[in-house]
Structure formats: C-alpha cells, structure tokens
Amino acid sequence: MEKFSAFNHFAVPSLGLAALASFAGAVPSAHADENLFGFVRGAETLPQGHFDFYQTLTLRTSKDVGVYRGWDSDTELEYGFTDKFQASIALANRYIYNRGVEDLPDANHFTFGGVETTMKYRLLSPFKDPVGLAVRLESGWLLHDEVGGLLEHEMYLAPEVILQKNFFDDTLVTELNYGVEWAWGKDPAEQYYKEFAMQGGAGVTYRFAPNWFLGVEGHVRSEWPMFNFGNFEHVVVYAGPALHYARERWWVTLSYNYQVYGHGVDEIARSQTFAEETRHEIRFKVGFNF
Amino acid sequence: MSDWKTFALPAALVLSTSAPCFANVYLTADQAQKLIFPGASGTPWAGKLTEAQKKAIEKASDLRIRKDPQIWQVSGGGWFIVDEVLGKHEYITFAVGLTAGGAVKQIEIMEYRESYGSEVRGDKWRAQFVGKTAKDPLRLDQDVKNISGATLSSRHVTEGVRRACALYDIALK
Secondary structure, three states: OHHHHHHHHOOOOHHHHHOOOOOOOOOOOOOOOOOOOOOOOOOOOOOOOOEEEEEEEEEEEOOOOOEEEEEEEEEEEEEEOOOOEEEEEEEEEEEEEEEOOOOOOOEEEEEEEEEEEEEEEEEEOOOOOOOEEEEEEEEEEEEEOOOOOOEEEEEEEEEEEEEEEEEOOOOEEEEEEEEEEEEEOOOEOOOOOEEEEEEEEEEEEEEEEOOEEEEEEEEEEEEEEOOOOOOOOEEEEEEEEEEEEEOOOEEEEEEEEEEEEEEEOOOOOOOOOOOOOOOEEEEEEEEEEO | OOHHHHHHHHHHHHHHOOOOOOOOEOOOHHHHHHHHOOOOOEEEOOOOOOHHHHHHHHHHHOOOOOOOOEEEEEOOOOEEEEEEEEOOOOEEEEEEEEOOOOOEEEEEEEEOOOOOOHHHHOHHHHHOOOOOOOOOOOOEOOOEOOOOOOHHHHHHHHHHHHHHHHHHHHHHO
C-alpha cells in the first residue's frame, strides 16, 4: 500500500485507487480509416460515401506484481460524409483478469465499456500537399473503466491535431499526433471526479514489400486530476514495432508497445508506472472497406 | 496463457490473414494495345534503357524507375508503353499510347487493386492526358485535375504518364 499512501490519506478504498485509467486514456481506442499503426493516427480520410468497419483487440498485460490481463475490444463503424470529413461510432467491451495485483481486487469478468464517437476533418492531403493535416474530435460515454472494469459514468472530450508526411513515393510514412482530453464522471472507479490529460504519438513506417508496412511507433500520456496542473498524477511513454498488411478490401495491423518510461506521483519507482498502466500493450486491428 | 502464447497469437493472426488474392486485371497488354491503336500491330522495342538514360528519365520526370517498362513500336507510327506505378498497397499497371511525335494518344489502366481510387479508370479523367508531351508539366492540380478521394492514385498515375513522356523524349525520339 506504500505506493498509494497519499490516496489512503483521503480514506478512499484501494479498489478505486487502482482504477485510475480512463477508457480513452493511456490506450487511445477509437480509430479512423486505414491504420498503419496500432496507436498513432494518420491524416487521411475515407472517400465520400464509403464505410469502414473495424475490430480492434488490445491486450494490456504485466504489472509490477501479480498477474494482470486487460483485454479491450472496440467495434467501430465509420462513414465518409465528404472526401474530407468522416465520423464513426464504436462500442467498447472489456475482459479483465487479474490475480494478486497490488491495490486491485482479483477479477475475471467481462464488462461493457461504453460508446465512443469520432469526427475527423482533413485540412491538407498527405498525398498532394507539403504535409497532411487533420483535426479530430473524439467523445465518449463510458460505463466501466479499463483497469479493473469498475463502474463509472464518464463523459470525455478529446480534440487532436494530426500531421502526416510521406516520402519516397509514399512508401515511407510518418505520422504525428497531439491532443488533450477532458473527462468527467470518473468516480466511483477513480478517486477524482474529473481529469485532464495531454496525449500524443509519433510513428514512422516503411512499405518494405507490396501490401506490407513495418515501422515503429510510440505514444505518451500525462494526467492531471481535477483539471489542476498542480495536481500531476502520472506520465507514461510506450514504444515498439508495428506491422501492417493490406489488401483491396481489408487490412490488419499488429502493434506491440513496451512501457519505456513511466512515473506516477504516488509511486516510488521512477522508471515505470503500474497503477493505471502495464508493461506491455499489444494491439491487433482488422478493418474492412465498403 | 503462457508468455510466448500471449505474444505469438496476435502475430499468427496477422500472418494467417495474409493469404494471396487475385488482382483486378482489366486489360491485358494485347487488349490495351488494340484499344489504343485499333488495327495496328506492335513490335517489341529492340533497344534497352541504359543506366544513363534511366537516370535522365528519373531526373526529367522526378520519379524513380523501379522496374523497366515494356515498350512496343506500333505499325504506322507510335509507341505503346506498359509501366507500373505504386498504388497505396500494390502496383498500378497502366498503358500509355504515344503518337510518333511523342504526344499522349490515350492511357489505359490495366490492373488496379486498391481499396479506393479506381476513379482513375474513368474516361473523363484519362482524357485529360491526350495531347500531353514531355514539355507539359503533367502535375496534379496544374494541368491534370485531381480526383478528390483518389488523390494518391491520381498523383501516381500522373507521375507515371510524365515518366513515359520523358522516356520517349530521352530514349525513343
């Protein structure tokens, strides 16, 4: 309990303290268009009148003690309203398995995560303009959190700027994301009612053979409960490889990200953080184009 | 689940879905030639692009030559070129018919396998290239209109036609 001594000071059950993650938080979950990476997004949009269906499966596993596996399933439908504007709706579900994880009750259950929507508008094309630029707004209503599958009534809003630059006849693709998130209603899963976060990601991938891309990506997130910059909670950085394969009507992406750095204000270790995060994140996506 | 299974299962899932599928072949080279040069016959070009010519073509067209194009001299005058450009995932195979003077007579998309952007096969868009030569910019949004929602394919096919015109100018003229 040493890590959460500050929280205990406020007499909050350790159960809730461990469940500090928001659904859209450390593992951004709603996606758009064909994804070359698991976690980083590009500036392309769907052509007008086209649908995409996505299924994403994310495994978050390994904490400092105990056995922990958090599976996130996101099922998403996306539509291109114009060649520059697309929107999507997604259903999130979770499966949580943990045994002996500090400050988290043992669990082995499925929970309904919630509903998410996204809108993305492309301002500049990565295929025609010097750099691709898009703005994206994600929002959601979440019933259970992603760490313990605990009850919450969260609403969140997450605007984001997306940059994409392609090189060598579009065989080398670089993407950069930066965004923020405001979330309300995170209790009772968390101690605090609301939270502010900054999050970003970057990736570079190369088309090493027809249909195949291989690259590396990383994503970072910092959180401040109660929208208070004096109340820093934790920062985490993940990085790892991403493999993408696409055919005419479908694509798949597999990404593995390792927590290369983490620091939580209430944790002693300063190289990794495990209260809300895990050591490994593995994400598999499949998309179908209509 | 043991650690190795945890990591190996998703990888196996990706590999298992990467089975080969058949390309969308709209025209063979023979069919494309007959469409562009009705009633004419083609003789394979006896020459071979030298490294110096390839570099000159790449420089003039601002596009790398990844694979040597196939070239035929057409009876009655003219050239028939089959070439490839990169699509988003696979190659787009196209044919360019050039007049004896090196102007584009017609282009045809022979193979297209991308999720989106097949609008480049449309008659109206392809008609923009008729009469273009190596002296023209052949650039998207300059003398060639983009197809919104098919920008990558539009750009790459335009670049491919520019390279065909440069090929004529440097090696066939």
